[in-house]
Amino acid sequence: MPNNENARPLTIYLARDGVRLEDLVNPSSTTTSHNLAIGSGVEATLMIQVPVPKPPDWSDFFEGYVQRQAFGENSSTSAAMLAQVNGRYFALTFGNGRFLLQSENFEDRFGLKVALNCIGEGTVRSIDKHSLDHLLRHTREQASRGATTGEFGFDIEQDLLKAVTGKPKNARYGERITGSDSLHVAVPVSIDGLPEILTELGDLFQDTAYRRYFPWIDQIAEVSDPKVEVQLQDILVGRLRQRSLDNIWMAVPELIDWERVRGFRFVSRKRTAEYHDVDLRRFIDSAGGPGITSEALKQQRMRCIKHDGQTLREWSAYKCLYAEMEDQGETFVLSGGRWYRVKTDFVRETDSAYDQIPDYDGGFPEFADDDEETYLARVAGLDRKRFALMDQKFIYHGGGHSKVEFCDLLTVERDICHVKQYGQASVLSHLFAQGVVSGELFLMDEDFRRKVNEKLPSSHTIRRVKGRPDAGSFRVVFAIITDRPGPLRLPFFSRLNIKHAVRRLQAYGFQVAKSKIEVDKIFSKTGKFRPRSERKASKKAAVSAPEPEASIGA
Numbered sequence: 001m002p003n004n005e006n007a008r009p010l011t012i013y014l015a016r017d018g019v020r021l022e023d024l025v026n027p028s029s030t031t032t033s034h035n036l037a038i039g040s041g042v043e044a045t046l047m048i049q050v051p052v053p054k055p056p057d058w059s060d061f062f063e064g065y066v067q068r069q070a071f072g073e074n075s076s077t078s079a080a081m082l083a084q085v086n087g088r089y090f091a092l093t094f095g096n097g098r099f100l101l102q103s104e105n106f107e108d109r110f111g112l113k114v115a116l117n118c119i120g121e122g123t124v125r126s127i128d129k130h131s132l133d134h135l136l137r138h139t140r141e142q143a144s145r146g147a148t149t150g151e152f153g154f155d156i157e158q159d160l161l162k163a164v165t166g167k168p169k170n171a172r173y174g175e176r177i178t179g180s181d182s183l184h185v186a187v188p189v190s191i192d193g194l195p196e197i198l199t200e201l202g203d204l205f206q207d208t209a210y211r212r213y214f215p216w217i218d219q220i221a222e223v224s225d226p227k228v229e230v231q232l233q234d235i236l237v238g239r240l241r242q243r244s245l246d247n248i249w250m251a252v253p254e255l256i257d258w259e260r261v262r263g264f265r266f267v268s269r270k271r272t273a274e275y276h277d278v279d280l281r282r283f284i285d286s287a288g289g290p291g292i293t294s295e296a297l298k299q300q301r302m303r304c305i306k307h308d309g310q311t312l313r314e315w316s317a318y319k320c321l322y323a324e325m326e327d328q329g330e331t332f333v334l335s336g337g338r339w340y341r342v343k344t345d346f347v348r349e350t351d352s353a354y355d356q357i358p359d360y361d362g363g364f365p366e367f368a369d370d371d372e373e374t375y376l377a378r379v380a381g382l383d384r385k386r387f388a389l390m391d392q393k394f395i396y397h398g399g400g401h402s403k404v405e406f407c408d409l410l411t412v413e414r415d416i417c418h419v420k421q422y423g424q425a426s427v428l429s430h431l432f433a434q435g436v437v438s439g440e441l442f443l444m445d446e447d448f449r450r451k452v453n454e455k456l457p458s459s460h461t462i463r464r465v466k467g468r469p470d471a472g473s474f475r476v477v478f479a480i481i482t483d484r485p486g487p488l489r490l491p492f493f494s495r496l497n498i499k500h501a502v503r504r505l506q507a508y509g510f511q512v513a514k515s516k517i518e519v520d521k522i523f524s525k526t527g528k529f530r531p532r533s534e535r536k537a538s539k540k541a542a543v544s545a546p547e548p549e550a551s552i553g554a
Contacts, residue, residue, distance in 0.1 A: 039192035115179025119166030121213030128163035360515035471509030
């Protein structure tokens, strides 16, 4: 590799093994093709998309006031060079050349693995992570100096590392290297020297040395067997057709600038409706449920629309799907268009921690109500001495418009009960987060405890607001309403989320328990059993209960 040239920034992708050249680039009438012979007899193909000059998108705002010609015209050339080295195709993109590629035919962690093999564990400068909880958070964090992933607050059990930037140990790869699906590196190289560096990068992709510093990277691994992937796709398609949507939903698959987003469109021959957010049921309606196939999911597009009506980003519907499912005793996750197998040991450890959470011995009445709000009010009214209703009694705390629900029900035995219906998995994630946040505030913040008291009936007020309460005298209860037979069973990532919540609460000294609230069998067959987010706008009036004469000490 030449050392006497200026470092040239390169963006490099690696095609999946066995993919044909013609399947790597999106066909376009505005793209020209050029054959190149680069070093050591390697043949390459350069695809150039001819730019179309046009005024900037925002110029129409001034229509009628300023001639559009006054703004000039913008244009940018996009290009992608494809070269086969040692039997594998590499793509180098220039400008907006990434949009020329068929992204699903490229390795999704090529750059990440190469970068991790190049940088040291303590020289990380930035990470992008995708939380595998049910909020699907996309987060980027930067450090002012080289750091470890632990210093970024990376949760090795819940976060999927999507991108990393750091300083390479070998100076031949420059001062900084960034890896995600693609690799971004600045190296002194000419076009004839590309085969040499591409060979090195291909070897680094196959190397597993990164596991020395980042052993948890493969705790959740991509499914690489095409037969298993097809089998999982068939199961997914069957469930979508049947509208059996437990633990399946849609989400934007990457970080976007929401300030630029007007809405989303499912591109359909029948109609192209626009929605404020992505919704799985609407997508199934748009796609025609019985006609859904794995190929249709990959071909049908979802567009993110800017305020001027132009497309900001576009993905396949398949890439926007998120699913958890079990098959033949293994747990799989679909995220960003890729299937991941969760390591058996990891599942076993999570299940063990979940099984060790005590079952609540206090008991709750059966559910036979339109929604959980009505249920909670009814429970409080049935046993006025035991329960205090706290549902919807928001505590404004922390400045601005921040509001917290202390709990849904508080018992005279000091059980802080958080209740949710078993529905979309994101509901359960919110439940566990609510328990942790309210528990921390209750223990640490005297002002918060005072505000809690203001919401409680005199029968349940906390006598000693000043001074830290004895956390061990309180029990945080996560109660889930479900008509599923047998013991309370949650999806894998819900089990992982409750494990983390329980660990934090127990570290503060709280007792913790889980509870299954049974659904009345007759009601289960005839009633409208649905999450709060789907209930009707009209609500039953909350049941008001007189205050008995008792008090809780803290």
